[in-house]
Amino acid sequence: MRLARAVASAVRGGADAIHVDVMDGHFVPNLSMGPHVVRCLRSATRLPLDVHLMLTDPGRYVDAFLRAGASNLTIHAEARGDIAGILRRIRRGGASASVCLKPETPASAARKYLGLAGMVLVMTVHPGYGGQKFMRSMLPKIKDLRGLAEKAGVPLDIEVDGGIIPATAAEAVRAGANVLVAGWAIYG
Numbered sequence: 001m002r003l004a005r006a007v008a009s010a011v012r013g014g015a016d017a018i019h020v021d022v023m024d025g026h027f028v029p030n031l032s033m034g035p036h037v038v039r040c041l042r043s044a045t046r047l048p049l050d051v052h053l054m055l056t057d058p059g060r061y062v063d064a065f066l067r068a069g070a071s072n073l074t075i076h077a078e079a080r081g082d083i084a085g086i087l088r089r090i091r092r093g094g095a096s097a098s099v100c101l102k103p104e105t106p107a108s109a110a111r112k113y114l115g116l117a118g119m120v121l122v123m124t125v126h127p128g129y130g131g132q133k134f135m136r137s138m139l140p141k142i143k144d145l146r147g148l149a150e151k152a153g154v155p156l157d158i159e160v161d162g163g164i165i166p167a168t169a170a171e172a173v174r175a176g177a178n179v180l181v182a183g184w185a186i187y188g
Contacts (some may be wrong), residue, residue, distance in 0.1 A: 003037070004044040006187060017048040018070070019161070019181045027056040027079065028128030035068040042069030050181075052100065052161070054127050055079060059086045066093040072129075074098035074121050077109045087116040098159070102127060103135055107144035114154045116140045119179065122144055124172070125162030125174070134163025139175040146176030 005020055021040055025031035043051055048071035055061060058075040059082070065073055073090045077083060077099050090097035098119035099110055103126060110120045122142055125132035142158055149156035159179035160172045169180050 003041065003082035007041060007047075010186065011045060011047060013186070014049060017050045018045060019050045019052060020070075021052050022054060022061075022065075023057045023128060023182075025113070026142060027076065028054045028148070030128045033155060035064040038065055038068040038070055050074070050159075052121065053079075054100075055183050058079060059089070062089055063093065066090070066095055070095050070117070071094040072098055074100050074119070075106055076100045077101060077113070078102055081172065084113060084116055087113060091116070098157075100127075101141070107141045107148060110145060111148055111152075114149060114152050114156065118158035119159050120158040121161055122169070122177070123162055124160050124164070128163075131188055132163055134165070134168040134171075136168075136171065139171060142172060142177050 009118055016040060021032055023030045023032040036050060040049055044125050046114045049069060050072045051065055051070040052074045052153045057080045062073060073095050075086055087097040099113045099117040100121040100123060101109060102123050124136055124138045145158050157179050160177045160180035164180050164182040165185045
């Protein structure tokens with residue numbers, strides 16, 4: 001009921017984008033908002049909406065989130081379907097496309113999506129619940145991704161999500177991340 005107010009507060013605080021976690025209760029154990037909430041958020045801010053689809057079958061929902069006003073759609077490399085094809089579809093739909101890696105998934109899994117995905121999201125916690133502690137074991141993955149992108153000569157944003165506080169933000173940036181998601185640290 002106060003989501004628009006929370007977004008306005010983030011805007012006043014200097015946020016560059018609003019990160020929206022969408023969970024289906026299958027891919028991750030939690031359940032959260034859908035396209036209607038993204039549509040409402042779109043009317044509440046001009047900031048980009050960075051929509052993270054933690055869904056078993058993201059291809060079924062891409063068009064609905066595009067129509068709702070998502071600026072970026074992130075899908076998991078571990079999800080069902082033709083991930084490269086879904087990334088292309090997102091881009092054809094007018095949004096930027098990103099791929100996400102769970103903690104267990106190596107950086108090399110993103111190699112085949114470089115050029116299709118403008119950003120790789122490294123989960124620095126197990127996805128599905130806020131307030132978890134940052135997994136420092138993900139720092140080498142961030143470095144590996146930065147190296148893969150540089151070797152391929154592809155511009156790539158590296159986003160980190162999970163346990164971001166000032167100290168962990170600095171570590172992630174030193175490792176090569178340039179997009180930070182802070183949820184619990186701000187709203188928790």
